[in-house]
Amino acid sequence: MNNVAFYDTKPYDRVYMERAERSNELRWQFHEFRLTRETAGTAGGAQSVCVFVNDRLDRPCLEALHAGGVRHIALRCAGFNNVDLDAARAVGLAVTRVPAYSPHAVAEHAVGLLLTLNRKIHRAYNRVREHNFSLAGLVGFDLCGKTVGVVGTGKIGRIAAQIFRGFGTTVLAYDPFPAPEWATVQQVTYVDFPDVLARSDILTLHLPLTPETHQLLNERTLAMLKPGAFVINTSRGKLIDSTALIQHLKSGHLGGVALDVYEEEEGIFFEDHSSTVLQDDELTLLLSFPNVLITSHQAFLTQEALGEIARVTTANLLALGRGDFLPGSRLA
Numbered sequence: 344m345n346n347v348a349f350y351d352t353k354p355y356d357r358v359y360m361e362r363a364e365r366s367n368e369l370r371w372q373f374h375e376f377r378l379t380r381e382t383a384g385t386a387g388g389a390q391s392v393c394v395f396v397n398d399r400l401d402r403p404c405l406e407a408l409h410a411g412g413v414r415h416i417a418l419r420c421a422g423f424n425n426v427d428l429d430a431a432r433a434v435g436l437a438v439t440r441v442p443a444y445s446p447h448a449v450a451e452h453a454v455g456l457l458l459t460l461n462r463k464i465h466r467a468y469n470r471v472r473e474h475n476f477s478l479a480g481l482v483g484f485d486l487c488g489k490t491v492g493v494v495g496t497g498k499i500g501r502i503a504a505q506i507f508r509g510f511g512t513t514v515l516a517y518d519p520f521p522a523p524e525w526a527t528v529q530q531v532t533y534v535d536f537p538d539v540l541a542r543s544d545i546l547t548l549h550l551p552l553t554p555e556t557h558q559l560l561n562e563r564t565l566a567m568l569k570p571g572a573f574v575i576n577t578s579r580g581k582l583i584d585s586t587a588l589i590q591h592l593k594s595g596h597l598g599g600v601a602l603d604v605y606e607e608e609e610g611i612f613f614e615d616h617s618s619t620v621l622q623d624d625e626l627t628l629l630l631s632f633p634n635v636l637i638t639s640h641q642a643f644l645t646q647e648a649l650g651e652i653a654r655v656t657t658a659n660l661l662a663l664g665r666g667d668f669l670p671g672s673r674l675a
């Protein structure tokens with residue numbers, strides 16, 4: 344029997360995890376709060392912890408987990424910027440993730456955000472419900488014929504690029520590790536980073552957060568975007584400097600911004616704050632702009648993705664002791 348301390352639990356997590364684990368070899372301890380150095384003591388008695396994107400596994404947290412008997416960190420997500428992998432190796436903790444669960448879920452959400460923002464469907468929905476059938480202020484643009492810049496052509500970026508090709512857009516891409524054969528087949532053109540910024544009407548981010556990509560879009564690089572450009576970020580909030588983004592929205596330089604992730608989302612996203620005063624002034628400001636659309640890190644939230652996350656995570660949890668984690672899952 345493997346005791347698993349499960350953090351940042353939402354109702355859908357329990358449903359999909361319990362459905363995926365039929366052997367009864369895992370004993371779940373579901374916690375609704377996040378795992379941090381302050382809450383690490385609650386994992387006492389567990390051999391594994393199961394965490395998501397906003398749990399923070401820094402060195403003190405990992406040391407506390409190990410001291411309490413934990414031997415395995417199972418990330419139920421793809422990104423792993425919230426785990427200090429060097430520290431995990433040093434203290435002797437195995438770390439696994441779900442390398443790909445549904446790249447379609449994330450790419451489709453990115454496109455959905457753009458369509459909604461550009462055609463102002465969210466505003467039209469509210470108007471019509473109040474019997475306001477006016478079209479004033481709802482003008483958008485055709486995607487066909489525009490240029491889309493895809494930054495990061497891994498699993499998600501490639502699908503996003505292919506969907507955008509289907510709209511009849513020109514797709515430019517930037518990735519330090521390009522996939523030239525794929526690009527030829529899909530009629531996607533790789534260019535360098537300054538070029539993708541300067542030539543895109545729509546820029547969409549599909550790269551991991553690392554020390555090198557932290558605030559990839561900042562005052563300097565945002566200034567290189569075309570006037571009126573739209574920016575979509577479904578990857579990680581810290582890829583964009585929010586202060587600089589707000590300046591480029593206030594000046595009218597950017598045409599629109601769609602975010603599924605936000606630089607300081609930890610402790611805000613995934614929770615209901617509707618009865619409290621939001622303390623994050625930049626998020627409050629962004630939410631007030633008519634040309635900004637924000638969702639709360641939900642790009643992964645499809646039946647297919649949740650099913651696959653549960654399947655891979657439980658397989659990795661059951662493999663502890665045998666060490667045969669699923670191929671591509673092991674990070675440390």
Ligand code: NAI
Binds near residue numbers: 550577641642
């Ligand atoms: P992947 O690992 O398949 O692809 C990432 C690509 O980014 C690689 O081709 C890599 O070479 C490229 N890259 C690395 N550094 C770069 C740079 N400086 N500039 C441009 N490209 C760079 O990852 P995948 O599965 O496509 O996921 C991408 C990101 O999406 C994840 O790292 C994660 O942060 C985010 N994500 C967000 C979700 C959500 O619910 N909003 C769900 C799943 C992933």
